[in-house]
Every structure is written in C-alpha cells, then in structure tokens.
Amino acid sequence: MTEPEGPHAASLRLQSLLDGMRVAKVVQVLAELQVADAVADGPCKPAEIAADVGADPDALYRVLRCAASFGVFTEDEDGRFGLTPMAALLRTGTDDSHRDLFMMAAGDLWWRPYGELLETVRTGRPAAELAFGMPFYDYLGTDPAAAGLFDRAMTQVSKGQAKAILGRCSFERYARIADVGGGHGYFLAQVLRSSPRTEGVLLDLPHVVAGAPAVLEKHEVADRVQVVPGSFFDALPTGCDAYLLKAILINWPDADAERILHRVREAIGTDRDARLLVVEPVVPPGDVRDYSKATDIDMLAIIGGRQRTVAEWRRLLRAGGFELVGEPTPGRREVMECRPI
Known part of the structure; x- marks a missing residue:
C-alpha cells in the first residue's frame, strides 16, 4: 500500500x-x-x-x-x-503459532473493555472493571475458558520474546534463577536450556503452575526446576542469585509494582551480589511511533498497569529497593539488570 x-x-x-x-x-x-x-x-x-x-x-x-x-x-x-x-x-499446533493471541486480543476478552475506553479516560478506572464488573484478573478467576485463552496467548508471546532475548543476553553466570510470576515456565525453560549449569525456581499461582510440569518436561529441564505455588505479593523463595520479573510489573500500577519489588528485595536479603532482572519494554520519548505506546492502552483499559519510560523505571525501581545497572535502550524489550540498594 x-x-x-x-x-x-x-x-x-x-x-x-x-x-x-x-x-x-x-x-x-x-x-x-x-x-x-x-x-x-x-x-x-x-x-x-x-x-x-x-x-x-x-x-x-x-x-x-x-x-x-x-x-x-x-x-x-x-x-x-x-x-x-x-x-x-x-495455524494450530505449531511452535510459533499466534492463533490464541489473535483470539484473545481481537476477541471479546479485549474488545469488551475497549468499548468502555472513554469512561477510562474520563475517570482513570480500568475499562475491564466496567465491562466485566470486576478487575481483569478477578474475572479470569471466574471464567476458566477465558483464563485458559489468556494463558495460551501469553505463552505464545513468551516464545517469540524468548528467542529475541536469549539471542542477545546470557544467563550463565547465575547459579539459581527464580522466575517470579513465570506462568507455565516456558521462558525459564529456555533460559535453563541455554545455561546448562543453572537451576531454576518457578513461582506462580497454584492453578497456573499446575500446567508447568508438562512444559518443563517437554524441554528437558524439569529436574533442575523447583515449582512453587504462590503469589508475588507474598514472601518469595530465598537463596537465588537472580530474580526474574518478565512482563510482570507492566501489569500493575506503581503502588502494587512497588509491593512486588519489595518482596524481591526481602528475598535477596543481605546478598549484595544478587540481581533483579526485569524484562519489559522501555517506552521511547516524544512522538516516536512504538509498539509499547499502543500496548500501554491495553494496560490502561484492561490490565490496570502501565508501560514505562527510562525515568519512570528508575523511580519505580528505587522506590522498591533497587537501582539500574547501565542504561536501557528505549524502543525495545530490555533485560534490565538491577542491583539491591
């Protein structure tokens, strides 16, 4: 065209x-x-x-x-x-299928809240609460079919991201990585496959990690992963030298994101060499067209979180007990290394 x-x-x-x-x-x-x-x-x-x-x-x-x-x-x-x-x-049944992603993002689960976007802009209240009568994640808890679609779509997104991230980042220096809110464990499995001497901890809600063993066994890393049912708003497993938050903090407003960061900081304790690894987009400044600015409307209308600029990431991380190591690149999904302060 x-x-x-x-x-x-x-x-x-x-x-x-x-x-x-x-x-x-x-x-x-x-x-x-x-x-x-x-x-x-x-x-x-x-x-x-x-x-x-x-x-x-x-x-x-x-x-x-x-x-x-x-x-x-x-x-x-x-x-x-x-x-x-x-x-x-x-296509269905292929390793790189995007079918469930389109079924979710162009289906009722996304479009019903978008019908209430005007009210969100007027009030700041997530449109999902108006469309479903409750916050988005609470609604998923009432609708197993919607929750299953959402989980499958997120796994499809994770597959594409894993290839890009592992193509430019190495995790081999870490002995034990906790993937906090890691879903069925697909990304953690790819990290461990690329780092043969590293062990992992996978934490997510009980109904989510129930699907993890099959994924971990398929990718031949089940013997190196401890699966922990739980919430990232509660106490986290200790004894890891890296804590991974991939596509987690964007789902929450700053106050809740700080609570998650504080839980990671508590788990790290006095280990000053441990690292928090935040895998998120970094919003570029000005009127540069970028995918993160469009998906931020998903965060605003549906999830209740937000995409963040470099400055916003620095403020949030410091409030949660961390500081950035290096300068992330706006306009792409980064692995932001953060040290405890």
Whole structure:
C-alpha cells in the first residue's frame, strides 16, 4: 500500500487508521475458523475452504479478500487463497503459532473493555472493571475458558520474546534463577536450556503452575526446576542469585509494582551480589511511533498497569529497593539488570 498524497492526504491517512479495527477482527475470525489449517497443503477456492470450516462461501470470500489485501493470505488469479508467512502463524499446533493471541486480543476478552475506553479516560478506572464488573484478573478467576485463552496467548508471546532475548543476553553466570510470576515456565525453560549449569525456581499461582510440569518436561529441564505455588505479593523463595520479573510489573500500577519489588528485595536479603532482572519494554520519548505506546492502552483499559519510560523505571525501581545497572535502550524489550540498594 502506498502512502496517501495530495490535498486530502491527511483525511485519507486518518481514515486509514480505522482499518486496524477491521483487519484485526477479520484475522480473529479467520483464526477462529482455522482457515490457515484448511489451506496448509496449498491454495484453495473459497467454496472449498467454506465447506471445510463451516462457513458461508461468499461471506468467507469477502473476509479472505480483505485479509489478502493486507498480506495475511494470498489470492491468486484463479481466486484461490493460500498461506503467507503471516497466515502460517495462525495455524494450530505449531511452535510459533499466534492463533490464541489473535483470539484473545481481537476477541471479546479485549474488545469488551475497549468499548468502555472513554469512561477510562474520563475517570482513570480500568475499562475491564466496567465491562466485566470486576478487575481483569478477578474475572479470569471466574471464567476458566477465558483464563485458559489468556494463558495460551501469553505463552505464545513468551516464545517469540524468548528467542529475541536469549539471542542477545546470557544467563550463565547465575547459579539459581527464580522466575517470579513465570506462568507455565516456558521462558525459564529456555533460559535453563541455554545455561546448562543453572537451576531454576518457578513461582506462580497454584492453578497456573499446575500446567508447568508438562512444559518443563517437554524441554528437558524439569529436574533442575523447583515449582512453587504462590503469589508475588507474598514472601518469595530465598537463596537465588537472580530474580526474574518478565512482563510482570507492566501489569500493575506503581503502588502494587512497588509491593512486588519489595518482596524481591526481602528475598535477596543481605546478598549484595544478587540481581533483579526485569524484562519489559522501555517506552521511547516524544512522538516516536512504538509498539509499547499502543500496548500501554491495553494496560490502561484492561490490565490496570502501565508501560514505562527510562525515568519512570528508575523511580519505580528505587522506590522498591533497587537501582539500574547501565542504561536501557528505549524502543525495545530490555533485560534490565538491577542491583539491591
């Protein structure tokens, strides 16, 4: 697609922003129908796909045509639709699948709160509380299907992040790493696979870590991980020389984030050589376009947390008993090394 030009360019660019809403829902629908699986063996006619996935042929064609115009699928001169690299990420059962992420972020779990965003901007209250009648994480506790979708989507996000982070960071100097709020343990498993002499502790809520043994065994690190059911708002396991908070602090406002940091600081105790490793985006200044500024609206409207700039990270960490080692790079997800103070 070319950038609009001429006297109406601003109007056209502004209107084009609405395409984001349309395309996100189109991709979510195609993910729900498992269309990527239906064309995995080669391009097919819409009628063939519709028969396979249980859809109306004409309606499916129009949705696929839209997706193909944005590069999500291909449409050839014979009217057949096939996979692109993006569409391949919507397949089920693949290691790099993004299907559950789209099912979550373009489905009711995200879109219902976004319908209340105006009230959030007026009051500062997370829209999820209005949409679900309670805070987001409390709602997940009442809806096992939504909680399962959220956990799977977060695991899919973690897989992509793990590759990028481990490609530029080494954890081998640590003897025992605690992944606090580490979900099913996928990221910790990748850290341990890259650091054969390191042991791990995985802490998360009981219903979450119930799914950890299968993940840890699949990646052949179960014998090096102690799984601890618990909350990061309570006392944490001691005796680790590194405490990992990956995609945790962004989920909480500053007051709650400080409580989590204080728990880590208590666990570290007098070990001045121990480190806190915070894996989070760093928001760049000014009007630079950055993914973190868009996902911060998820934090505002749904989760109740926030993305942070370098200055905001420094203030928060100091309030929690830590200081940054080095200068993080705005505009990317960083592993911020923090020492106790």
